Amino acid sequence: MAAFLELQHCQMTFKGLQAVKEFSATVEQGSICGLIGTNGAGKTTVINMLSGVLTPTSGKILLEGEDITGLRPDQIAQKGVVRTYQNLRLFQKMTVLENVVIGAQMHVKSNFLGSIIGTPAYRRTERELREKSLHMLELMGIADHAEDIAGSLPYGLQRRLEIARILAADPKLLLLDEPAAGMNPQESLALVEMLRNIRKEFDLTILLIEHDMKVIMGLCDYIYAMATGEVIAHGLPEEIRKDPKVIQAYLGRAV
Known part of the structure; x- marks a missing residue:
């Protein structure tokens, strides 16, 4: 059975600069998937490709087996893919x-x-x-x-x-770009609980970018970690927490 959302070897190039390199990921229906990485890792570019703001230079995006690569944002929204932005809109x-x-x-x-x-x-x-x-x-x-x-x-x-x-x-897929940004610890904890509840009530699939590791680790079923435009690790939260490449990217040292 096809995955709910699949990105196949997606790349995004701006004037010769590769912002995203060979990005591949699979998101299962009803799951909460996290996308982490330091500033400039390419996370928001991935969300922009998924929501139609950008068209990948190469690669495919499949939603429920349908190729939605290059559709306009309004066309993608009509298919149930909606998003938030880093800055409130x-x-x-x-x-x-x-x-x-x-x-x-x-x-x-x-x-x-x-x-x-x-x-x-x-x-x-x-x-x-x-x-x-x-x-x-x-x-x-x-x-x-x-x-x-x-x-x-x-x-x-x-x-x-x-x-x-x-x-x-009435979304099928919710794309959240740093939903906990600017929140205090208590507000972030409340956000985690609310997202769990809405996932359950609406049978939603959620993909979120977040810098708050407590939010990511407490909420996500699966995580992709990025650095310099590409995936450096993916797995369950506990696997990502201990991954040497992730630790090096965030802390600047090997383990």
């Missing part, structure tokens, strides 16, 4: 609830006339989107802030809002 001046409703509208066919005259079908859809969005906020523990302006939330809650918004888009 919220509608800062809109309410928390409005931000999530925008995510929930991804798979809804718009009806301009219905929106103008307020048909029963349009009102029903709007009500369903609102209820769905409120449920996502409850899952992320921020329902009490539904009517607050998004930009007024503390940073950690804005991170939760960003995840709530992409969950509302």
Whole structure:
């Protein structure tokens, strides 16, 4: 049986510089897979290729056996692949609830006339989107802030809002780029628990980049470690923790 997500010998070259070299990885359905490495290792480039922001110079990306290499970001999103970014991308001046409703509208066919005259079908859809969005906020523990302006939330809650918004888009594959960035230890622990819960509730597959090793080791089923654009090790968390190449890349010394 084909893997849920497979990257085959993917490379990304910018003006002669190889940012990613022969990257191959397999992610099983329903798993949480981590991608680690020092700054400049090529991790975000991999996420950009997966989400359609970049097209690999060579190689293939398969989702449920389908070749999605080179599709536009909106086409990949329609197939259930959604992502967050290192920097928050919220509608800062809109309410928390409005931000999530925008995510929930991804798979809804718009009806301009219905929106103008307020048909029963349009009102029903709007009500369903609102209820769905409120449920996502409850899952992320921020329902009490539904009517607050998004930009007024503390940073950690804005991170939760960003995840709530992409969950509302009914993803199959969640790509998280440093979701714990800027969080204190307590917020990071809470994030780990929330991601476990949403993986279980939505039967999601998650691929995340993260520098916080407590988050990675406490959350991931499998880990790929990168350095200078290529995979230097992959395996279970305990295997990665003890791998000499990983230790050398992070600590600058052999073991």
